[in-house]
Every structure is written in C-alpha cells, then in structure tokens.
Amino acid sequence: MALSKELIARLRKDFCLDWHGDHGASHWARVKQNGLLLAQETNADFEVVELFAFVHDSCRVNEWEDPDHGPRAAEYVERLRFEKLFTLGDGQFRQLQRACSGHTHETTNADITIATCWDADRLDLPRVGITPDPRYMATDVGAKMAREK
Ligand SMILES: [Fe+2]
Ligand SMILES: [Fe+2]
Structure with missing residues (x-):
C-alpha cells in the first residue's frame, strides 16, 4: 500500500487549493480508481500509479492555468521520499517523477506505467465537462x- 495516512495528511496540509475542488482529493481518488483498473490490463506498476494519482495535481496553485504544476510535483515528491512518506525503488521513483512532470503537456510515453498514469488522469475529465478523446489516450485500454464514457 503506497498511500499511508501520514502521506495523505501531509498532502492535505501542503495543498493550497480547495481539498474538495476540481483538482482535489476526490479527483485524486478517481484517478487512482481509473489507474488501478487500467493497470490490471496494461500491467503498469500499481504503486507508481497510485502515488501519481495522489501527487500529480498536489502542487497546483490555481484551478485553471498552471502549466508548471507537473514539474513542481516532480520536485515535491523528492522531499516526500526523503522524508520517507512513501517507499519506491529508484526506477519506480523515476517513473513517478516523469509521469508528474509530463502529465500536463505530453500525450504518450513508451513506458506503459507512465502512459497508464496519464490515461487515468484523462479519464476523469468529465468532472470538468470535457469528454476524453480516445485519439489522445496513451494506451489502447x-x-x-x-470510447465507453
Ligand atoms: Fe494536472
Ligand atoms: Fe489531474
């Protein structure tokens, strides 16, 4: 289990937007749910997907335009890892950082774990009135x- 109570408490403390807003905890929980469903078929790394779900938007400073929130999250996770709020191997950690930094402006990635993270996020676009476009999804699943949304 990658998501400890301590980690969630820390994310909540540091998050500067509305915890119940468009990019807050309920979005993170749905991204996790989407991600774990996807990962069963793509064979992505469950731990990386789960952590991505809860950290990828954690450094947003507004609900609209914030193109740097991905790279900021990639940096922020270094501190969380250093403080032992989660444990990942070095390879997994690099996947997590890459998934965070690229999730705002990249479409796909040859690494199936990173691609799965991005699709998990996109599948939750209906919350803000956007239908995910199958052509811009990173994995076949x-x-x-x-298409089924
Ligand atoms: Fe984001
Ligand atoms: Fe997101």
Whole structure:
C-alpha cells in the first residue's frame, strides 16, 4: 500500500487549493480508481500509479492555468521520499517523477506505467465537462475506456 495516512495528511496540509475542488482529493481518488483498473490490463506498476494519482495535481496553485504544476510535483515528491512518506525503488521513483512532470503537456510515453498514469488522469475529465478523446489516450485500454464514457 503506497498511500499511508501520514502521506495523505501531509498532502492535505501542503495543498493550497480547495481539498474538495476540481483538482482535489476526490479527483485524486478517481484517478487512482481509473489507474488501478487500467493497470490490471496494461500491467503498469500499481504503486507508481497510485502515488501519481495522489501527487500529480498536489502542487497546483490555481484551478485553471498552471502549466508548471507537473514539474513542481516532480520536485515535491523528492522531499516526500526523503522524508520517507512513501517507499519506491529508484526506477519506480523515476517513473513517478516523469509521469508528474509530463502529465500536463505530453500525450504518450513508451513506458506503459507512465502512459497508464496519464490515461487515468484523462479519464476523469468529465468532472470538468470535457469528454476524453480516445485519439489522445496513451494506451489502447485507455482509448477503449474513453470510447465507453
Ligand atoms: Fe494536472
Ligand atoms: Fe489531474
């Protein structure tokens, strides 16, 4: 289990937006749910997907335009790891950082774990009135799920 109570408490303390807002905890929980569903078929790393779900938007400073929130999250997770709020191997940690830094402006990635993270996030776009476009999904399973939305 990658998500400890301590980690969630820390994320909540540091998060500067509305915990119940468009990019807050309920979005993170749905991204986790999407991600774990996807990962069963893509064979992505469950721990990385779960952590991505809860950290990828944690450094947003507004609900609209904030193109740097991905790279900020990639930096922020270094501190969380150093403080032992989660444990990942070095390879997994690099995947997590890459998934965070690229999730705002990249479409796909050859690494299936990173691609799965991005699709998990995109599948939750209906919350803000956007239908995910199957053509812009990073995995075949994600594209199939987007078609079914
Ligand atoms: Fe984001
Ligand atoms: Fe997100």
